[in-house]
Amino acid sequence: MTEPLPPVLLVGCGKMGGAMLSGWLERGLSRAVVVEPHGPAAAAFAGDPVVRVVATPEAIPAGFTPAAVVLAIKPQEADAALPAYARFAGPDTVFLSIMAGRTVAAIRRGVGEDAAVVRAMPNTPAAIRRGFTVACAGPGVTAAQRALCGALLAAVGEVAWVGKEELLDPVTAVSGGGPAYVFLLAEVMEAAAVEQGIPRDLARRMVRATVSGAGALLAASDEEAAELRRAVTSPKGTTERALAVLMAPDAWPALMSRAIAAATARARELAG
Ligand SMILES: NC(=O)C1=CN([C@@H]2O[C@H](COP(=O)(O)OP(=O)(O)OC[C@H]3O[C@@H](n4cnc5c(N)ncnc54)[C@H](OP(=O)(O)O)[C@@H]3O)[C@@H](O)[C@H]2O)C=CC1
Ligand SMILES: O=C(O)[C@@H]1CCC=N1
Incomplete structure (x- = not known):
């Protein structure tokens, strides 16, 4: 029996965010708040007892403290969207980004220069738990935060870690696409x-x-x-x-x- 996954805030519930959320629910997710303004994928989770879908970050329930904020919006949407999540940056929360190309430094510019950020690149076989993800931990990510991101990613397939963030770009080209x-x-x-x-x-x-x-x-x-x-x-x-x-x-x-x-x-x- 594995531990239930701790509370997650999912930003963007499209093809990849939705596939990952269904994997976490299978793995026993304790609670998720999903911010998704229009995506039909989120509707599939609206009736789930541990999932709350909201349309904007302002509607996130007060007091909700996610252990991970998973960024599954398009990279082009990041600059506008990220500052609303800066309030979650702190020792208890790791940001896990699956956005193509967007660097750890750029994400930290949006959510806080000291934020713990893991950048990862999964792929769509995650929908049948046969995904392959390559992940890279940014500065200041603790062993526990890395383990949590590993568990979230492993819920949808195989995971490999790299030390050099630059590798995520060719990884995106090879296994992402x-x-x-x-x-x-x-x-x-x-x-x-x-x-x-x-x-x-x-x-x-x-x-x-x-x-x-x-x-x-x-x-x-x-x-x-x-x-x-x-x-x-x-x-x-x-x-x-x-x-x-x-x-x-x-x-x-x-x-x-x-x-x-x-x-x-x-x-x-x-x-x-
Ligand atoms: N598809 C793939 O194979 C892979 C994708 N990725 C990465 O995953 C991310 C998502 O891709 P994918 O799932 O394909 O894209 P989708 O367009 O399917 O999902 C993104 C979702 O986020 C919603 N959204 C837009 N703006 C916001 C916002 N401000 N806050 C919350 N939600 C928002 C979108 O709504 P709307 O459509 O109405 O704008 C959409 O439903 C991208 O960064 C991509 O690079 C990584 C690996 C593989
Ligand atoms: O095409 C894209 O940009 C995303 C990243 C990898 C797969 N889909």
Whole structure:
């Protein structure tokens, strides 16, 4: 039996905030106040006995003292939103930000220069507790605050910690956005299957099963991805012909490298 999670203030209950909140509730969250002005995701939690949804920070119940304030709004909204949460900065509260790009220093400018801030980057498989989050603790974060953030993030998947905050930008590009690249792969594979005469329903089933089956095999295996790829590729067979197209110098390796570099650069632009 694990300890219930202490009270959390969630700022922004959209796709990621909502996924994380449902994971915390499964883990036995003691109490949450959610600030969400318009998002439909918050409505799903409105009837939960431990959750209180409010539209503005002014409506947070007096006396509510969260152990963590989780910032799950868009980075572009941070400058306007953060000062309203400065009153929670203090030894009993850690700020856990999942905002892309926004630095610990920029968050501290909003909530208080001495605030304890953990910056993290989860991803949407958090919705089925298969997320992957990389986290970095800012200055002054105590061991207990780091452990609390670790527990909140572990409720929705695997967690890794890094010491260098700059790594969060390429992490955002790789694992934060990564599910989108896999879904794009499924989209274009399905279209290519239909182009070859496979009925759309069958193409959809085949591609979903292939992408998720390959992902599960990768997760279950100790082999390198390249080794698993080679195991599919019979010499002079069909896969070899496809890979000659996909692995050409200007194809997937170069495209992925450019895509990750572009997303990393965008994360840096969002630093604040
Ligand atoms: N989606 C993803 O895969 C990932 C996203 N992230 C990060 O998570 C954060 C949220 O992303 P995501 O969940 O996709 O975005 P969403 O737009 O789904 O969620 C953000 C929510 O915050 C609401 N909101 C806007 N302003 C405020 C405010 N001042 N106070 C409280 N709530 C507010 C939004 O309402 P409204 O829509 O009406 O403005 C929306 O419901 C971003 O910073 C993003 O970088 C991190 C990892 C992965
Ligand atoms: O696209 C974005 O900016 C966010 C961060 C990673 C995934 N979604």
